[in-house]
Structures are given as C-alpha cells and as structure tokens.
Amino acid sequence: MSPAIDYSALVETRPDGSRRLELAVEGITCAACIGDIERGLATVPGLDRARLNYTNRRLAADWTAPQFDPGAIVARLAELGYKAHPFEASREEARDEAEMRFLLRCLAVSGFAAMNIMLFSVSVWSGNVSDITPETRDLFHWISALIALPAAAYAGQPFFRNALRALRNRSMTMDVPISLGVCLALGMSLYETIHSAEHAYFDSAVMLLFFLLLGRVLDQVMRRKTRAVAGNLLALRGETAVVLGEDGQARETPVKGVRPGDRVLVRPGDRVAVDGEVISGASEVDASLVTGETAREPVGPGSLVYAGTVNVSGALTVRVTAAAEGTLLQEVNRLVETAAGARSRYLRLADRAARIYSPVVHVTALATAIGWLAAGAGLHAAIITAIAVLIITCPCALALAVPATQVVASGGLFRAGVLLQSGEAIERLAACDTVVFDKTGTLTTPDPRIVNRAELDPGLLALAARLALSSRHPLASALAAEARGQRPFEGATETPGQGVSAVVEGEPARLGSAAFCGAEAQAQTVLGASPDATVICFAHGARRAVILMRQVLRPDAVAVVAELKRAGYELAILSGDREEPVARVAAQLGVENWRAGLKPAEKIAALDEFAARGRRVLMVGDGLNDAPALAAAHASISPVTAAHLAQASADALFLGDRLAPVVDAARLSRRAVAIMRQNLWIAVIYNVVAVPLAIAGFVTPLIAAGAMSGSSIIVTLNALRARLGSRPTPSPETAPSAALPPHRPATLAP
Template sequence: MSVTAQSLAAPVAGDSKVECFHCGLPAPSDARYAVVIEGQRRPMCCHGCQAVAEAIVAAGLTDFYRHRTARSQRAEDLIPEQLRGLELYDRADLQKSFVRVESEQVREAALILEGIVCAACVWLNEHHVNALPGVLEFRVNYSTHRARVRWDERQIKLSTILAAIATIGYIAHPFDPSRQEALQKQERTLALRRLAVAGLFAMQVMMLAVGLYVGEYQSMDAWIREFLRWVCLILTVPVVAYSAQPFFTAAWRDLRRRQLGMDVPVSLAILAAFIASVWHTGQGHGEIYYDSVTMFVFFLLTGRFLEMTARHRAGQVSEALVRMLPATATRLDTAGCEAIVPIAELVAGDQVLVRPGETIPADGRVEEGASSVDESLLSGESLPLPRQIGEALIGGSVNIESPLVMRIEKVGAETVLSAIVRLLDRAQGEKPRLALLADRIAGWFIAVLLVVAALVFSVWWLLSDFDTAFRVTLSVLVVTCPCALSLATPTAIVAATGVLTRLGVLTTRGHALETLACVTHVIFDKTGTLTYGRPQVVTVESVSDWEPEHCRRLAAALERGSEHPVGRALAEGTHLRIPEATELRNTPGSGVEGWIEGRCYRVGRPEFVAGLSHEEVAERYDLDVASTWVALGDETGLLAWFQLNDVLRPGAAEAVNALQNRGLTLELLSGDRPDTVAHIAQEVAIASARGGLSPQDKLNRLRELQQKGAVVAMVGDG
C-alpha cells in the first residue's frame, strides 16, 4: 500500500469533535488541515502539525505513529522565533563552544532535544536525521535527551540539520547543562507532585480503611460506616483523576495502536476497582477497594520515579565534568590590561591570567610565571604538577601556587575535557538488557493475563452471578497485575547503581549490571580508588639534635595556610602546638621560607633548603622510590626529612585479594608516576600495573583486552 501525504479540503469523516492525530489537541471540524497516513485521512489542528506529519510521511517514517507511547507536542509550539535564525549556528565563532572539528570536512556536535516524550520520538529523530545526505551519524540518548551528530561540512550545514529536526516537531539546540537541568527539574517536579498527591491521600484512605475493617467486628453503626465509605471515595478521586493520569493516557494510546502495553492491565485494574467501589458505595453494601486503588497507584508511581531518577543520574557524570570549567576568565589585551570575559568568547591565541586557586579555562601553554597545577580529576595524578614557561596546561585543572599567564591553544569541543565528556556520552544511552527482557516478558504476560481474566469472568458468571464474577475477576487483575515487572526492574537497577556508586564503581553502560556477572578482567584506577588521592606524612626522620615532633611543628608552622597538597599534609595531622611563622615567602615548585622565633627556616625540595646553608643535600630515593621526600633546614644545615605517600585505603588489599580468589585477572592503570603506580601495585599484589596514562590510553587498553575476548570491569573514575 502506497503512503502519501497531502492537504485535504474535504471534511474528515467522523464526529465533529475530533483530535489532532499528531498532538491530540482539538482539530477544526471542517478538516481544513489533514494528512493521508497509511491510506487514512488523519485530522490535524494547524499548519504546523500538518507540515510535521507530511514531513514524517514523506520520509517514510510512519512507523513513528504506531510505536509512540505519548502524543507529540504541538508543532507551532516547537518552532519558536529563534529557529528563523538557524543559520547563525553555521558561524565558526558560535560553533567553537560545542562543535569539534574531527577532520577538515567532518564535524561533531553535542545537542539537546526538546519534545522527546517516548522511545518512538528517539526512533523518529534518528531515522529522519540519519537519512539526510551528509549526515554521518546521529544518535539520541533517551535517558538524557542528548544527541551527538557527525556530518560532512561539504554536503550539509548544521543549520540544515537543526531545521530538519524542527520539521518533524522537535527543537534541537547546542547542549547547555543549565538548560537540561531546568528540563529535568520540570519533569521531576511534575512526577513528585503526582507522587505526593497519591501518597498523601493513600495514607488518609488507609487510616479510614483500618476503621472500616475493625468496624466489621466491632458492630460499627451503619451511618458511621456509610460516612467513612463516602469520605474514602472523595479522597480517592484526586488519586485516580490526577496521579493515575499517566497510566490511563499510555493505556489509551496502546489500545488505539492495537498493542498491549504494561499500562493496559494497570489502568484496567485501577478503573475496575474504583468503579466497583463507587457502585458499592452508592448501593450501601458490598466490598470497596479505595485503599487498594490509592496504594496501588502510589507504589507504581514510586517505581516510575525511581526509573526517572536513574535516567537523570546517567547524565550527571558528564555534566559534572562540563561544570569543572569556570564561567569567566581574565583575558589580557596587548597592553596587559585585564578584562573579565565569558569563556565562550575565548579564542585560540588569547592571553589569559590564571590566579592561584582558579580553574584553567581552556587548553594552552604557560607564557609567564611558574606554578603547580592540580590535574587529579583529569589524569589521576595525585600530586600537583609543576608548570614552567612553555609547558602545557589542561582546561579544568586548578592552579595551586602562583599566578600564570597562558596562551590559549584549544577551546570548546577541542579541549581534553570535552574529549573525556564525549567518551562518557558514547558509553551511555543504552537501555539495560534486563529492562528490555522485562518489557518482552510483560508483553506476553499481559496478553495471557487478559485472556485468563476473561475466562475467569465467564466461568464464574456461569457458575454464580455477575457480582461474584466481577469480584473474582477484579481480584485476578489486581493480584496478577504486572506491577512487579514495572516496579521491580527500575527499583533493582537504581538500588544496584546506588550501591555501586557508594563503593566507587562508575556504571557507564546500561547493561553493565548484567555484564558484571561475566567479568574476566578488573581494571583499577589508583588515585582516589585504591588510595586516598592525597599525600600524607608517614615518616619524620630527624638528622639533627631535635626531636621529630619538634621538626614536624616547624614544618607545620611554615606550611600553615598552604594550598599545595604537600604543604597541607605537613600542616595537618599534628596535635602539637604550632609556633608562629612570619615573613613567609613561597617559591613555586621549590618550597617555603619563613622566620620562627628569630631563626630562618626552609621546607621543600632539598636543593631549595640547601640554598639557605650553602650545603649540598642529595635527593632522597633510598628508602622508597614511590615516596615524596621533603627537607627541612635552617642556616646551619639540614634538620629533618619528611616522607609522604598517597596512602592505601583501608580494605584495598583485601578487596584485591578477594577478586583474585574468584579467578579474575587484575590490572592497575593510572595517570600517576610509573614508579608510584608500581609501588602501589606491589602493596596490593597486582601483578600488572601501568603509570603515566591518559584517559584515552586507559580506554585503548580496555578495548585491547575486549578484542581478545575479555569482559572488562573498570573500577574508579580514571
């Protein structure tokens, strides 16, 4: 059967009050807007919905109308004034913040889609956009409503892609974490409102139901019993009319598509129990099920709220990385004057001033100054890394000690941080196989359930009367309703994800929970996973007449208020009285000098400390190659050595041993120094360890193992 789309002037047969086939709003009775879809004339409410429907039919995507589980938004509402200027998104200066130049012709962009209401919307967008000439790949993450598109700049422009999405009734715009957060907040607020109404009235109905149950055995007066039944009815109406509305809406759409979804028996059970209760309340006798109806709706909404929470949580990891970048930066002009500008205005070649404690806004290199930067959230390096003129800086890392002037080299989608976000985005978006299996089982289960319910009603009607048949059939629907499938699956997924998150395991794929049982290799990150991720003083070795405790007090006095992790480690952890240090002077990358009780002291690198007494002090590597050794001295010479280590977390060795006893192969991959990584691996008895790796290097190692047939679990956030 051929499928065509056309505007029709003839009226659409049927009732004068018709709904728009696309969005569900009332359509004109004269059918001035209509589209032929699969041989049937379908009414539309406006030019916008008509145009969208015609675009869907012309693209051969009419399956969208059979598979959708919710009405689309009205097309006029989805084409705001801003879409008239889509060509602006083709400008290079606007694209730099969200478009990555993959090659000379290929581009990749992160988008967010508005108007997504069900999985069919995802299917429609992916098929429609992927069919455009020049589009290399278009994927939509249903959990976060985010999309990634790759296209050939020679064949198609980004504005054309955005316009094509608009023609089928959706809005696509560059991904903005704050805007997505607002959309998720709106969805969460509506879900909480329905859940709160159901929970509040369910508690009230349950309290009254207890009185009715007790009254059956305590000879409750008839007028009191009738009064309580009517009050229960009044309290149940908001739950059925408002809180249960999503179930009824989805069930009606399933029936119109001649499909059996999980909401069909749910809605049937709710309506049957409620109608029977209303009937019996009006008759003054018979069973009522108001408490069952309200609690049933409350539990189902709880399950869906948990599922929604899991979807929102799926995108929080990458969004947290995006928020690592500051909103503004201090740009320097040719005269050296400072100007606070949004980071979106930064371009390659700009000079930027980064003060101590500030986040580096983009990738670049040091032009003036020397300092240390904290890259632990990006590379896993537990200690700040010294940065001198000409050395690279990564956007998202934090300047620790002294001001730096940097030259911007990469901004927006070209930065290392954006690459990490893309890796996470590509890893997300898959529906768990467990949920897919539950959906398939539920489909067969629902069909069997409805057949059994019909047979039960018929048999009991023949054996008894209508009231008995109705009561027994209602019991079958309520007892066998697939609430366990709709509630248990999301609850189990959220519970397991929550436990894994608390244990430090990052779940980046929907099927990871099922795959976990088949794991053959476990890859550990070091910093913050096996270790605390911050140095701690483990040894104080005095080489003078002073006690180690006194040397520790002097070092703590010099490093008090320091932002450097080594300085904080020296300043913390002692309960002794710390003397006052004056005239403190910090030398980036070397150490601190100050006066205590009339004497000048230095703490830091050995060569820096030796400069005070003009003696030679060698680096300390003799005891532990993985340790950081800090010297303390005065004008007379060296006074003490401090050994600092990134200490293992309690239970790390036991956890590794337990995994090895299960026959799993373990590896340690880290961005920290190779000697430090080797030392930690030796402590926890992991045979294979690699250090100095970037996130991409770690991913490459995982893929290498997977190509050999291994099932790999990654533990940590590296």
C-alpha cells in the same frame, strides 16, 4: 505561533564525517519508551542510528546521507507522541526540577488522600463485623469517593498521559495496565457505592498510585544522582576567565567567549576555566579531578593544565587549547552520560519481557473474569477478582529489575574511576574470566621515567631538566617534568634530530643524542647494563651525564595482578614491544603467559585462541595497535590517556595512573549482574506466587496493591546495593583482596 526551528544549524559534524543531532525528548516515563522511540525512528529514511539516553532524556541521532533533513526526526517523534526540542543543559535541568516537583506533588496528594480514605475504610471494615448501619457505611463510601476521584485524577497524571499516548500509537507500556487497573478499581468502587454494597476499593486504587509514584520518585532520584556527578564536574569549570589582551590588559570574559590561542591569567586560588599550556609562571595545582591523585602537582612553562583543576600558589599565564568546547572536563562529562544511558542486554531483555507481559496481564485478567462467570459466580465477583489480578500482576518490579541496578552501578563505577561507554559493558565485564594486558602505556606508565636517578649528579640533572623545557622531543618532555616549574634557559636553540643547546652559567650546554653531546662511550657503558632502556645525554662544559629513560610499572600493577590471580582470572600479556622489556615486565608481575612483537592482526589471533578454549577475555590496552584487539575482545577497558581510536574501541575507560579501576570494574560489574539476576528472580517468584492466589479469589484489590508495590520497593532497594559495593581506589600498598571474590561466570537466565 512560535517560529520554526532550523535544526540544520544544530547539527554537529563528527570526525568520521557523520552528522549528529542531539535533542531533548519530553514525555519519557519508563524504560519501555526507549524501545518505542528507537524503533520508531528506525523507519526514518536516511537515519543511520538513534540512541536515547534514558537518564537525561537526550536523543542522539546519527546519519551520513548529505541530503538528510534533521527536521524529519522531530516530525517522527511528534507522530510517536513525544515532543522534542534542542538540548540545552540549563533548560533540561529546569525541566527536571519541574518534573520532580510535579511528581512530589502527585505523591503528596496520593499519600494524603490514601491516609484519609484509609480512616473511613478501617471504620467500614470494623463496622461490617459489628454494628455499622448501611446509611453510615454509604456516607463513608461517598466521602471516600469525593476524596479519591479528584486525588486519583491529579496524582495519576504521570501514568494516564503515557498510557493514552501509548494507545494512540498502538504500543504497550507499563503505564497501560497501571492506568487500566486504577480506573477499573475506581469505577467498580463507584458502582458499589451507588448500589450500597458493603465493600468499595477507593483505598486500593489510591494506595496503588501512592506506591507507584514512590517507586517513580526513587527512580528519578537515582537518575538525578548519577547525572549530578556529571553536573558537578561541569560546575567545576569556571564560568569566566581572565583573558590577557594584546595590550596586556586583563579582561573578565565568559568562557564561551574564550578562543583557542588566547592567553588566560589564572590567579592563585582560582579554578582553571580552560584547557591549555602554561607559558609563564610557576605554581602547584590540585589536579585530583584529572589524575585521581590528591598530591599537588607542580606546573611551569610547558605544563598542561585542565579545566576544573585548582591553582594553589603562584599566578600562571596559560595559552588556551580548549575552552567552551572540547575540554577534558566535557569529555569526562560525555562519558558519564554515556555510562548513565548504557543499556545492557539484560535491560533490553527486561524491556521485552515487560512488553510481552502487558498483553499477557490483560488476557489473564479477562480469562479470570470469564472463568469465574463460567463457574457460576456473579458479574460483581468476577470483575472484582479480575481487577485484583490486573493490579497484582503490574509489571513494575520486572521493569525496575535491571534499569535501577544499571543506573546505580554506573554511578558506582564512575566513583571507582571507570567510565562506561558500551551498552553491554557491565554484562561483558562480569562475564570475563581472562584478563589480557598490553604492556606499553597500560601496565607501564604512558611516559618514560628516569631509572638511574641515584647514579646522577643532582645538579647536572636539574640543569638538564631545565634545558629540556626548550625541546619538543618526547624524551625531553618526560625529562622536563623534573624542572618543577622553572623557566627555560634564554637563547636555547633546538637542532632537529640532534638535541637542544644553550649557554648555561657561562658554559655551553647540550641535551640530546650521545653523539650530539659527545658522550658515546658513557652511553654504551650504561646501555650495556640496561639494553631495553633509552638514553638521553647532557653535556655542560666538560661534565657529562647519561640519563636512562624507561617506562616503569604503574604504581599498583603488582598488587592488581596479584589480586586478579587470587580471584581466579587467567592472565596474559600481549605486546608489540621488543622481547626484552616485555619479558622483564612479565617477570616483575609474575605473568607466565606473554608474547612480544605482535602486530594488531596477531593480537586478534591470540584472542581467538583464548575464545577457542572457551575463555572470555577482558582486554586492557591503550595504543592505536591495540584498538582492533579491544574491539575483538569480549570486553575491553583503556586508560583515559589512551589513543582516541583505542578509546572508541573500548567498552570502558579508567582514570588516573593506577590499574586498580580494572579490579573495581570486575568487582562492581559482577556485583551488579548478580543483583540484576536477583531482581529478575524476585519479579518472577512474586508473580508465580501471587497470580494463582489472585485468580483463586484470595486477594482483594487492597492486598493486591500492597503486594505489587512492595515487590517494586524490594527490587529498588536491592538495586541500591550496587552503590553500597563501591569503594575508593586502593593504594599500591593495599591490595584489594577483600573486595574481589573468586570469579563465577555471571548469567541472568532465571
């Protein structure tokens, strides 16, 4: 007997004081399992929240009660018929591989059996209208039975197991009517064979399993592809790092053994295994994973590097800030998993519809049998017709309508640089007709840039940037980016509140305030022409330079705003910044509706005004003061560089320095919702047409199996169109006008 697991050792304490336990759950086969598990865990005393990620079968359970026993979660899952164990990525990958291999074996068995049974069935069908003898027909039926019964017993396991578990827990999943239909078709066929009847339906039952397994394999493949994005990201992190000991010796160490504060050597050509700050060396890194830019980024002392980036040229010594846990790469992975498991209102609607649909199917089939008996038909004909109704009304297409699209769209949004983190993000984004931007850090770059570069002496600017490497002031940090991997000056000292000084080329050099550098007159002159900017001064001997710093527009801001206008969105800027810089940005972008100097409560009030006019607002912001507005808006999106509170309040995050992902989010979410709506209509129309035909007796179990499976395949293939709609993020020179059609409010009501 295996030892009991101490689940309390696996509990994670979160920044807000709550506690979380993540478990891998076995036995999940359809979207209906999500509701069963989450509703079942809602009855556990002390558990605040349980969320199941359908994509990776991971359960996240949160609570705040100090005496809560996490083992109660596992016990309740066992009562519901699900097995849980601690989540381990490698173990889950192996389990997924095993599950896929099992599904493929089931698919192969059912396909092989269906083909062979069909050969005998064709012979029987043709012989029934010609000269087949009863003895030959019976032989063919018995051979079909010998093939079908063991094949169905093996290939039907994915459905039978879940159906039995659902019945034991007095719940209803899609697998219940599937299993019932298959078993009834096989049972009736065996009865017909024993009594030497002309027709048997072994082919229908096995073909039904084949097409259902095909749909399940396709669903598994789509989920695995979405997970593969995150898996590939984590694979980009090296498994080992070269740690420099106190004695200067380099030791190859597993990443799990690296601690914050350690010094790591990153050799040319190596992939960076940790997040950290460069303390020595100069190089270029391929940081496209983090920034979205393919251009190589120069780094030097003071520069930040991230796990997954590639060191291109020189050797770097990096002080570790995060290694096995807490890296940017892992944060991106967490967001991708959240996106894959996000369930919109439409998905819950489909779950509820499938849950209601199953008992309706059974009642309809029973009513059909009773009706045929009441009309004078024999028991045989009544049962055959009821089986056809049960098969043709299987809710597979309805259940696939939304989750298949959700999974594909989440992957498409990720490829466009958008990471979903809200359960209703796709629906909310698609429904918005107004876009409200914050200015600082959203329409503009997060860090200030030099705006009077052409007026400066390049030599002085280079010296100032190198001296800025020795300062921690935000403006100096922005200026230090111009140093391009150079080393700080030796002996530099920083005067708090004033600036940094050093002896450079035999003369004193100072970087900081105008008074500290003796450049008050020059600073006043420069600020007179640009009152909304900030200055940082530099003095080297008798020479002076006044460097004008300002946050500049993101590279594609003008193109994105123009595209949103063309698509029919109403635009506005709500900023807490001063009126002058907000007015300048609004004029550059052509946005007429703007407000400046707003406090968080005033931003919410402005959003309420939009809502009062019937507008649905997409809020785009990044600061702490934007967090309440992000939470209050109909939908919200933030840069991945936003403050943590803003990230937590947003429905989605976007990567890189460009705003194009905002357009992509609107375009792809609208497309996804349209496809969800189409899929639901396909499922509804299919049943409206098929059910009356089955009840009237015009549909045999074979035709029913083909029609039902065909509808599921159509829904799945239609969902793949959400992936085809994704495209690379455009350059600032190329407005994405062809990709974003005029806005139309999206709903799913049939």
